[in-house]
Amino acid sequence: MGKRLIILSMVFILFGTQLFGNPKNGFIVKGKLSGYKESTICLAYIIRGAQKTDTVQVKEDGSFVINGTIPEPCVAMLFNSKQRLQRLFLLDNSEIRIQGNIDTPAQITVTGSKSQLEYEMLQTEIQNNRTKVITASEQGEDAGKKGDQIAQKQYKQLSDSLYRNEKAIILRFIKQHPQSYLSANQLFYTVVEQNLDECKTLYEALSPNVKQSYVGKEVAERLETLEKVKIGRSVMDFTQNDTLGNPVHLSTYKGKYVLLEFWASWCGPCRAEGPNLLKAYEKFKDKGLIIVAVSLDKDAGLWKKAIKDDHLPWIHVSDLKYSKNEVAQQYGVHAVPANFLISPDGKIIAKDLRGEALHEKLAKILN
Numbered sequence: 054m055g056k057r058l059i060i061l062s063m064v065f066i067l068f069g070t071q072l073f074g075n076p077k078n079g080f081i082v083k084g085k086l087s088g089y090k091e092s093t094i095c096l097a098y099i100i101r102g103a104q105k106t107d108t109v110q111v112k113e114d115g116s117f118v119i120n121g122t123i124p125e126p127c128v129a130m131l132f133n134s135k136q137r138l139q140r141l142f143l144l145d146n147s148e149i150r151i152q153g154n155i156d157t158p159a160q161i162t163v164t165g166s167k168s169q170l171e172y173e174m175l176q177t178e179i180q181n182n183r184t185k186v187i188t189a190s191e192q193g194e195d196a197g198k199k200g201d202q203i204a205q206k207q208y209k210q211l212s213d214s215l216y217r218n219e220k221a222i223i224l225r226f227i228k229q230h231p232q233s234y235l236s237a238n239q240l241f242y243t244v245v246e247q248n249l250d251e252c253k254t255l256y257e258a259l260s261p262n263v264k265q266s267y268v269g270k271e272v273a274e275r276l277e278t279l280e281k282v283k284i285g286r287s288v289m290d291f292t293q294n295d296t297l298g299n300p301v302h303l304s305t306y307k308g309k310y311v312l313l314e315f316w317a318s319w320c321g322p323c324r325a326e327g328p329n330l331l332k333a334y335e336k337f338k339d340k341g342l343i344i345v346a347v348s349l350d351k352d353a354g355l356w357k358k359a360i361k362d363d364h365l366p367w368i369h370v371s372d373l374k375y376s377k378n379e380v381a382q383q384y385g386v387h388a389v390p391a392n393f394l395i396s397p398d399g400k401i402i403a404k405d406l407r408g409e410a411l412h413e414k415l416a417k418i419l420n
Contacts, residue, residue: 084151098129297355318359
């Protein structure tokens with residue numbers, strides 16, 4: 054479909070009003086999965102930014118019990134290695150029941166608190182919308198194969214409209230649930246420069262408890278960061294080491310047009326965009342274009358190998374901290390590829406330029 058659907062249900066989420074249950078009692082997950090053959094099962098969840106994984110024994114009848122305590126509610130994933138079970142649900146300090154057959158994982162049910170029900174309802178609405186996106190896209194492809202360009206265009210417009218509707222679903226949920234920690238988390242992943250003002254309003258409407266939570270504070274920080282990197286703002290200087298360990302300062306290149314590119318060796322779309330970047334670099338480097346690539350890698354060997362294999366002859370830096378790369382955090386980058394085009398006077402003049410859009414923008418300012 055040429056779209057990168059954001060799989061929101063795969064993000065570990067903190068949320069809810071009256072979600073804490075009783076922290077002293079903790080949570081208890083009671084499950085029974087028919088046909089389950091493995092001896093153990095795992096539960097992964099995030100506690101204030103750090104992942105924790107519990108592994109317990111499974112009885113012959115497929116039943117298991119997992120106990121623990123969490124400071125704030127979160128979305129957890131029940132999984133195993135061999136059968137590739139992956140079931141997400143809300144985990145809070147209450148009793149959760151999981152039932153189903155391992156042969157039909159999509160039909161495994163999870164029941165628990167009111168907030169678990171809210172989580173399931175939101176995910177169902179999102180997934181139903183995505184099904185409509187896929188259906189419209191497939192109908193458009195079929196129309197194209199039949200030579201019906203009018204119908205193909207109509208289905209594409211429908212698909213695009215439905216795709217945008219997912220964000221509307223999420224924003225509507227946030228507006229209707231200001232007491233929910235899920236609202237704060239969804240706000241964190243939904244806010245972009247284009248809807249920054251709207252998201253600021255939604256954040257201000259969140260309850261004090263939600264704002265003071267771990268995820269609430271992350272939202273506040275993200276809103277502040279996105280305000281700093283809006284188009285027209287002055288760039289923030291940074292220093293990070295190149296492949297030889299030498300420090301590179303962004304401010305060194307003031308007076309030049311700089312494409313600040315965020316990527317990683319493990320990122321397929323980044324690697325796919327490499328040839329287009331190389332083409333643009335070769336075309337405009339003699340006219341003053343500088344590319345500074347910040348890698349979100351954690352393995353120096355893989356980072357350097359990707360640079361060599363893909364023939365990327367520009368400036369490369371990284372702190373090898375993976376998703377915690379300090380420059381990426383400074384610029385509010387949570388997904389790669391991403392880029393910022395910087396003018397000679399140090400202003401951000403464009404963002405996320407890909408394909409022909411990159412060439413058109415560079416030609417406009419450098420030719």
